[in-house]
Amino acid sequence: MASLRAAIRNEFCLMYYRKTTLIFMVVSVVVPILATFAFRSLKSVLGIISVNSSFPIEMLGVYTAIWIPIFLFLTIAELFPHEVSTRTLKLSLLRPITRFRIYLAKLSALAVAIAALLFLLLAVTLICNALAGSVGQSLADWFGFVKAYFAGFLSMLALAAFFSWVSQFFRSSSGFLTFSIVIYAAAKIAPYFVKGFSAFSLASYTDWYVLWLSNTVASGRLLTSSLFVLSGIVLFVSLGYLSFERREV
Secondary structure, eight states: OHHHHHHHHHHHHHHHTOHHHHHHHHHHHHHHHHHHHHHHHHHHHHOOOOOSTTHHHHHHHHIIIIIHHHHHHHHHHHHTHHHHHTTHHHHHHTSSOOHHHHHHHHHHHHHHHHHHHHHHHHHHHHHHHHHTTOOOOOHHHHHHHHHHHHHHHHHHHHHHHHHHHHHTTOSOHHHHHHHHHHHHHHHHHGGGTSTTGGGGOGGGGTTTHHHHHOSSSOHHHHHHHHHHHHHHHHHHHHHHHHHHHHOOO
């Protein structure tokens, strides 16, 4: 366990000092603030009220569909293909630690980064609500926010597990980035042309939190969708580790 803790701490430090992580964290804070000012300007011009109690949920939809997936692609490209091409991963394997623990440490750091982005988004949007003079949230609203953001975290974790597995087939960061963006865009567009595709695509679950906020969704549907997302996490973490264990570095 000591080697695992050391590996996780090392991955946290590497991620902390990467410019990509810093830029995404800063922009994640700035975007809701800019959106608040923009919406307030539109309110005075067009009479549109956009900053209200649902503002954290509206921003969550944008982040889980576009912003966090982009962060995942860039970060995973640095965690795996980039480290293989620069041979820094080979140096990590020289230490007395198994490949499983190295892979688990990288995914743990990625999961914490996702949670940090979502936490920052929730905190900033709630502050923007207060500054915009929005009506205070009830306990039910707070519970809804927690459910929505936790569901968003699980869906992003499933995407991270999938693309971490995909990255094991690439030795080039640019190649992985290009492939991931194309695959993700195709997966988002495919449901408009292929009936039933969204039921079996993790990319279609970026707005999965909507089901948890609805009072009309059957509990059976919530259960099956939850099992699908959780099984996707387990499946692709396992496949990713097996591919990572067998690859040459």
